[in-house]
Amino acid sequence: MTAPHSPRKLDVAAAIERGALSRTVTIHRAAENPTIDSIALISRPDQARRVSPRTAVIVASGAETSGWLVSAVLRLAWERRASLVVAAGQHSESVVLLARRLDITLLSTADDPTNVALALSADIGAANAAIESQLIALLRTVGEQTTVDEILRVAAAELRLCLELRLGEITIATVGERESQGLTMVGPLTISDSASGSVTLWATAGKNEDFVTTALTLILPLIRAAWFESGALDLADVLSAVAAIDEAAMPDNLALQTVMPRLGWRDGDAHAVVFLAAPGKRPTRTMSNVVRLLWRRAAINRSLVDTADGWISVVSLGEDDDTSRVSRELGAALATSLGELGIGIGLSRAYDSPGNLQEQVAEARIASRTAWAAGAEGVGSFEELTLQAIDYLFDPSDAITVAQLVVPEFCRANDRDRLVMSVRAFLDEGSVVAAAARLSLHRNTMTARLDRARALGLPVGDPRQSFSVEAIIRAFLPRDHEGPGIEPLTRTTSKGLS
Structure with a gap:
């Protein structure tokens, strides 16, 4: 239906x-x-x-057309923001000067002004009919689309302009090409308003601002309907995925086997879990719709599932088992836009089988939170975390998860609990002698235990990593030392870490 030019209301020119x-x-x-x-x-x-604004004021035949009458009509027409004045006969120099000073169009006619009015009325009707015809065709074409993305794309193509979707002052989607000159911003047209901010539609129109405004006003209900409906598109996946996670589903769990393919898992390919985290915020419906829109616009053909503190998905790594490639692609497509919304992106390690979904989600969640808290640009990859990542974690189980990645030998050591107690005493007392006395040990025994902890990868005594060491020790403290303990984790991943 795309026309060479959008129909316009009749103008003076x-x-x-x-x-x-x-x-x-x-x-x-x-x-x-x-x-x-x-x-x-x-x-x-x-x-x-x-008279109303944008009216053609025509002085009727038989009316007195002396200078004072035309001058009076010009002044009143200018005050009412009329488009032009038509009056028969010759006009004095004073009338001409007044028209110039007011800068209002003045025309003279030798024809009957009534005939001029009838002909002009026909022109206005023809222009309005063309507009109505194209608006009906536009609504019919746009109405066939079912998603916000599709509606914006088709509308931008039909209207030949650039459409923007914004959350507050942040542009979350841009469709169409901007003209180089003569741009006029049309908007805002509100799509959704919530505590997360207002989602608004803007357009960069050329000279035909009125037609664009009318067209967008007509298609706005279609966009709103698609926007609110999009929150329910993945409902089945959400319910199934959340149930699978809550059940701590293992590979033989039927719920997990059902939901993983719907999240994008394909047999024969390595996969990783992506977690989009909004630290300190509970995802609202508006924010979920915004994130889903950005996710789809990044051409990521995978379901995105809401959780209590973010959104998860499963992405294929192909046969190369390469998370770095996916990390770069996600970063290029989403890091800037999601970063402006305060949302971090995390990627788990590669897995060749569904495994324990809880573990995979935990890895991706940790990566996203640490990357966001550290102010890193791009995607946080779990397998690239260092011990300093623990500085940004407050959950002991998260600290253990990172520790198993970066200091696996210490975590697996048979004498780990004894080493934990010794390092704890050293951190509390600040010296080997005082720590040995506290545990009723010989000084050399305490020194040997601290050396063994260092040999197993734990940087005891390094001031740059003291907070991380403290967090690991607190997470591994035995039950009888400080409240409920945490049993050693012995999971096995596709990367061979346990």
């Missing part, structure tokens, strides 16, 4: 150059080129007080 006013004589042409929405055929100056 079109009426003079090729319409009903082409036989008139231009006394003065205003700098602006307003549209002509209606006609007022008047016989007395006071009738001009009641």
Whole structure:
């Protein structure tokens, strides 16, 4: 349906150059080129007080057209923001000077003003009919689309303009190409309003601002309907995935086997879990719709599932088992836009089988939170975390998960609990002698235990990593030392870490 040019309301230039006013004589042409929405055929100056803006004021035949009457009509028409004035006969120099000073278009006609009014009315009706015809065709075409993305894409193509979707001041989607000159911003048109912010639609229109405004106003209900419906598109996946996670599903769990393919898992390929985290925020419906829109616009053909603190998905790594490639692709497509929304991106390690979904989600969640808290740009990859990542974690189980990645030998050591107690005493007392006395050990025994902890990868005594060491020790403290303990984790992943 795309037309070479969008239909326009009749304006002064079109009426003079090729319409009903082409036989008139231009006394003065205003700098602006307003549209002509209606006609007022008047016989007395006071009738001009009641005309609407963008009206063609035509002095009727038989009316006195002396200089004072035309001058009075010009002043009143200018006050009412009329588009132009047409009056028969010759006009004095004072009338011409007044039209120039007010900068309002003044035309003279030798024809019967009533005939001019009838012809101009026909031109206005024809222009409005063309507009209505294209608006109906636009609604029919756009109405066939079912998602926000599709509606924006088709509308931008049909209207030949650039459409923007914004959350507050942040642009979350841009469709279409901007013109280089003569741009006018049309908006905002509110799609959704919530505590997360207002989602609004903007357009960069050229000269045809009125038509664009009318068209967007008509398609706005379609966008709103698609926007609110999009929150329910993945409902089945959400319920199944959340149930599988809550059940701590293992590979033989039927719920997990059902949900993983729906999240994007394909047999024969290595996969990783992606977690989009909004630290300190509970995802709202508006924010979920925004994130899903950005996710789809990044051409990621995978379901995105809401959790209590973010969104998860499963992405294929292909046969190369390469998380770095996926990390770069996700970063290029999403890091900037999600970063502006305060959302971090995390990627788990590669897995060749569904495994324990809880573990995979935990890895991706940790990676996203640490990357966001550290102010890192791009995607946080779990397998690239260092011990300092623990500085940004407050959950002991998360600290253990990172520790098993970066200091696996210490975590697997048979004498780990004894080493934990010794390092704890050293951190509390600040010296080997005091720590040995606290545990009733010989100084050399305490020194040997600290050396063994260092040999197993734990950087005891390094001031740059003291907080991380403290967090690991607290997480591994035995039950009888400080509250409920945490049993050693012995999971096995596709990377061979346990």
